[in-house]
Amino acid sequence: MSEDMSAYPLRLEGDDVPMVRFMNVTKSYGALVVLDSLDLDVAAGEMVSVIGPSGSGKTTVLRMLMTLETINGGVIYVDGQPLTHMEKNGVLVPASEKHLRKMRADIGMCFQHFNLFPHMTAVENCMEAPVHVLGLSKKEARERSLELLQMVGLEDKVDQHPSRLSGGQQQRVAIARALAMRPKVMLFDEVTSALDPEVIGEVTNVIRELVDKHNLTMLMVTHQMGFAKEISDRVCFFFGGKIEEQGSPDELFGNPQKERTQQFLSAVMEAG
Amino acid sequence: MGFDWRWDFTFEILPRLLLATLNTLLAAGLGYAIAVVLGLVLALAQRTPSRVLTRAVREVVEFIRSTPLVLQIFFVYYVGPQFGIRLSPWTSGMIAIGLHYASYLSEVYRGGLESVPKGQWEAARALNFSTARTYFRIIIPQALPPSLAGMGNYLVGIFKDTPMLSVIGVAELMHTANAIGSESYRFLEPYTLVGVIFLLISLPTAALIRVFESWVRKKLGLI
Ligand SMILES: Nc1ncnc2c1ncn2[C@@H]1O[C@H](COP(=O)(O)OP(=O)(O)OP(=O)(O)O)[C@@H](O)[C@H]1O
Ligand SMILES: [Mg+2]
Numbered sequence: 400m401s402e403d404m405s406a407y408p409l410r411l412e413g414d415d416v417p418m419v420r421f422m423n424v425t426k427s428y429g430a431l432v433v434l435d436s437l438d439l440d441v442a443a444g445e446m447v448s449v450i451g452p453s454g455s456g457k458t459t460v461l462r463m464l465m466t467l468e469t470i471n472g473g474v475i476y477v478d479g480q481p482l483t484h485m486e487k488n489g490v491l492v493p494a495s496e497k498h499l500r501k502m503r504a505d506i507g508m509c510f511q512h513f514n515l516f517p518h519m520t521a522v523e524n525c526m527e528a529p530v531h532v533l534g535l536s537k538k539e540a541r542e543r544s545l546e547l548l549q550m551v552g553l554e555d556k557v558d559q560h561p562s563r564l565s566g567g568q569q570q571r572v573a574i575a576r577a578l579a580m581r582p583k584v585m586l587f588d589e590v591t592s593a594l595d596p597e598v599i600g601e602v603t604n605v606i607r608e609l610v611d612k613h614n615l616t617m618l619m620v621t622h623q624m625g626f627a628k629e630i631s632d633r634v635c636f637f638f639g640g641k642i643e644e645q646g647s648p649d650e651l652f653g654n655p656q657k658e659r660t661q662q663f664l665s666a667v668m669e670a671g
Numbered sequence: 672m673g674f675d676w677r678w679d680f681t682f683e684i685l686p687r688l689l690l691a692t693l694n695t696l697l698a699a700g701l702g703y704a705i706a707v708v709l710g711l712v713l714a715l716a717q718r719t720p721s722r723v724l725t726r727a728v729r730e731v732v733e734f735i736r737s738t739p740l741v742l743q744i745f746f747v748y749y750v751g752p753q754f755g756i757r758l759s760p761w762t763s764g765m766i767a768i769g770l771h772y773a774s775y776l777s778e779v780y781r782g783g784l785e786s787v788p789k790g791q792w793e794a795a796r797a798l799n800f801s802t803a804r805t806y807f808r809i810i811i812p813q814a815l816p817p818s819l820a821g822m823g824n825y826l827v828g829i830f831k832d833t834p835m836l837s838v839i840g841v842a843e844l845m846h847t848a849n850a851i852g853s854e855s856y857r858f859l860e861p862y863t864l865v866g867v868i869f870l871l872i873s874l875p876t877a878a879l880i881r882v883f884e885s886w887v888r889k890k891l892g893l894i
Contacts, residue, residue: 518891
């Protein structure tokens with residue numbers, strides 16, 4: 400990587416520092432460029448939905464922010480601090496594992512396939528990281544976890560293993576598990592795509608409540624246009640690893656400017 | 672020489688053989704304990720980001736798996752002293768058999784570890800677990816059930832291979848049976864008894880392993 404890092408600030412300062420900033424971020428797998436000089440800001444407390452065709456890089460955006468993937472160019476900042484990089488002698492260098500672990504504490508993620516720990520009960524799933532990563536006492540972690548499981552409506556399932564829970568219930572445990580780490584930013588990657596239609600509402604209701612009552616910053620990849628329209632502060636339409644168009648839900652869904660956006664939206668609407 | 676089984680002789684040598692059975696069990700147990708732990712080390716060493724380490728461990732495991740156990744036992748016991756490492760038969764035997772089975776178990780573990788879905792790693796990473804914690808709290812508990820059948824096979828395997836330790840004079844069942852034979856010139860009873868004792872231990876062990884396997888799965892909430 401021969402990128403000139405001096406073009407990137409060591410940290411973001413000023414009055415309106417975004418909670419998340421992608422600055423000129425590039426990601427490629429071999430010759431395949433998945434994200435192409437992406438710029439994206441998410442303000443503190445903002446709910447941004449990411450929509451777009453399959454393979455347009457939506458999941459990749461979340462995975463890079465969760466530091467599950469390294470990036471090939473650019474810098475990601477979280478809460479004003481560089482996430483993918485760290486300062487060394489006045490310049491940004493790729494982040495060490497230690498730096499990543501410090502920064503990751505602010506970010507939580509829910510996956511399409513839940514990824515619950517199958518050998519732990521619902522409450523154990525939620526307690527595990529608070530105890531072993533944050534160093535909370537078991538009692539404290541348990542109280543925090545029970546509170547969250549109650550919030551997602553699973554107070555009667557706390558001692559069940561994931562194999563005994565429905566998909567909707569598992570996804571709600573996964574949300575509680577992520578929230579137990581008290582992240583500032585929550586990432587949702589198609590969290591309802593693997594669910595039966597009749598339980599999708601259980602999960603979207605939880606997300607709706609998070610938006611209404613909690614001051615979380617959220618980035619949500621979704622194929623549910625109706626939900627995105629209802630809940631988002633802003634919607635980004637991805638195409639070929641770039642943001643083709645973005646705007647308020649009313650603008651983007653009601654009056655899309657770009658042809659690709661129009662095509663995509665009419666195709667999804669037709670599919671139902 | 673006809674078939675003349677002598678019961679009086681059988682009962683005379685039985686206590687001695689039962690005592691030797693304890694040594695056999697001790698040898699199998701100790702060897703297995705070494706193999707279980709060392710095998711995990713060998714498996715994890717092949718999963719570090721270091722290509723060199725992975726490659727080196729891979730070669731060692733392949734080497735051990737492709738050469739006979741009895742040769743390895745001789746090697747540790749007789750070649751060691753040439754390098755100034757003089758070990759007792761027991762110590763040499765435990766090192767050789769422990770290492771031998773560790774390399775087999777490492778393959779079992781490797782399969783088990785690889786069977787854990789990638790999503791488990793990603794969830795652990797998103798929750799900010801360290802690599803060590805991820806292994807011990809998340810990955811290994813899930814790698815265990817699919818490894819148990821293989822681990823059980825090698826437990827019975829190591830037990831059945833303990834007679835090889837007789838070649839360097841470890842006083843286990845085979846060694847004792849040989850000694851009885853050369854003292855009394857009767858081989859039928861001691862060797863038959865050894866076979867029966869092995870059978871009586873191997874068969875229930877294999878059954879117990881299957882019970883244990885489903886118990887673990889249930890305990891971990893996986894079924
Ligand atoms: N590990 C990988 N190796 C190679 N290519 C990858 C890898 N991960 C993703 N890709 C490619 O990157 C592109 C973007 O993938 P991404 O998962 O971000 O798409 P997406 O917008 O989330 O699609 P979908 O709606 O199907 O989930 C795709 O072409 C995909 O094949
Ligand atoms: Mg995706």
